[in-house]
Amino acid sequence: MNEQPDRVAEFTAEIESMKLKAGGAEGEKRLLLLGVLAVGAGIVLAVIGGVQVVNAETLMDQQAYLATGAFLGIALMVAGAALFVRYSLARYLRFWMVRLVFESRANADRIVDAIERASGPR
Amino acid sequence: MNPSIDAPVVEEIPLLSLRGVRAAYGNIDVLHGVDLDVPKGTVVALLGPNGAGKSTTLKVACGLMAAKAGKVLVAGRDVTGVRAEELARRGLVTIPEGKGVFPNLTVRENLIVATYGGQKLADIEEVAYGRFPRLKERRQQVAGTMSGGEQQMLAMARGLASNPAILLLDELSMGLAPLVVEELYGVVAQIAQSGISILVIEQFARTVLGVADIAAIMLNGRVRAIGSPDEIEEELSSAYLGG
Numbered sequence A: 001m002n003e004q005p006d007r008v009a010e011f012t013a014e015i016e017s018m019k020l021k022a023g024g025a026e027g028e029k030r031l032l033l034l035g036v037l038a039v040g041a042g043i044v045l046a047v048i049g050g051v052q053v054v055n056a057e058t059l060m061d062q063q064a065y066l067a068t069g070a071f072l073g074i075a076l077m078v079a080g081a082a083l084f085v086r087y088s089l090a091r092y093l094r095f096w097m098v099r100l101v102f103e104s105r106a107n108a109d110r111i112v113d114a115i116e117r118a119s120g121p122r
Numbered sequence B: 001m002n003p004s005i006d007a008p009v010v011e012e013i014p015l016l017s018l019r020g021v022r023a024a025y026g027n028i029d030v031l032h033g034v035d036l037d038v039p040k041g042t043v044v045a046l047l048g049p050n051g052a053g054k055s056t057t058l059k060v061a062c063g064l065m066a067a068k069a070g071k072v073l074v075a076g077r078d079v080t081g082v083r084a085e086e087l088a089r090r091g092l093v094t095i096p097e098g099k100g101v102f103p104n105l106t107v108r109e110n111l112i113v114a115t116y117g118g119q120k121l122a123d124i125e126e127v128a129y130g131r132f133p134r135l136k137e138r139r140q141q142v143a144g145t146m147s148g149g150e151q152q153m154l155a156m157a158r159g160l161a162s163n164p165a166i167l168l169l170d171e172l173s174m175g176l177a178p179l180v181v182e183e184l185y186g187v188v189a190q191i192a193q194s195g196i197s198i199l200v201i202e203q204f205a206r207t208v209l210g211v212a213d214i215a216a217i218m219l220n221g222r223v224r225a226i227g228s229p230d231e232i233e234e235e236l237s238s239a240y241l242g243g
Ligand SMILES: Nc1ncnc2c1ncn2[C@@H]1O[C@H](COP(=O)(O)OP(=O)(O)OP(=O)(O)O)[C@@H](O)[C@H]1O
Pocket: B025, B030, B048, B049, B050, B051, B052, B053, B054, B055, B056, B057, B097, B203
């Protein structure tokens, strides 16, 4: 416990070397938005692809349109949805966790209280 | 504002300092420009009546709450808006108001939780039981069934487990008998002697003033007086204790 001057120096150094991000939640919001945009773009691509496939004359054309339109669109949608779910859930779950911890704590307090009362005055 | 790293002036930079901090809950302003320094190796006592904004000040200082305006400097660096975990991991440790323990876990399990920071359980237990022998006797007891004082000891032990450089303590004495409070402050004094800087928050002054190097009075979201414990004690008896 007596290497404290070192501890202060170490602490100062660690604070000094800390990377300061401008709010972690900011990047999260951006990725969330990216997810939404990707889903939107995916739907548009898929619809265009679908229309092209329907209007295509030959099987070859249909396949080409499937590849560029439908498949790419679906891939974008899936990726976008994954981003969206990941970052919206992250926010939600964080609050949820805190809430759970808090409630289980309150509950334990209540139980301890009840047991103490039930066991009579000491 | 940004001192260079290698300058010897580093010695004088307070480990923690608040500059014109304003904070609000929703649109209710609670802090109206708080200035406070915790120099290296000192115990600073922040005193004030209910609702003065002491706990809020602490929340802003440790990063749990964002300041609306003003700055929080840690070791001379502006850390306004940095998350509390980031600061805690590096050594700015807070022991919040009320019971900072898991009531449904035993003493030992509570200490196991503290290994989350990467320390070995054996080391944590050594420090904890060294400072608080009473916890050793009760290591298999469920924390929620211990006395308030013992729970507070456990909370402090967990705080110490993470090898703090600065310790922020909110109302250690809440709901405890004067004798227990004295015992706790005895430990605070020991901790301070080992070189850890401490900011303690209290409503009722007497016991803390014996331990503190610097004391400040907070009223209505502002620091109204700051000085040596003796000066503040006088101020207190003439001011808000009304006697
Ligand atoms: N979560 C919150 N939401 C809204 N207002 C709050 C919240 N927490 C505190 N306040 C208000 O902010 C003011 C300052 O509260 P704070 O907890 O900082 O006081 P304190 O000095 O720590 O008092 P005490 O000695 O009772 O702990 C009070 O008026 C309180 O009602």
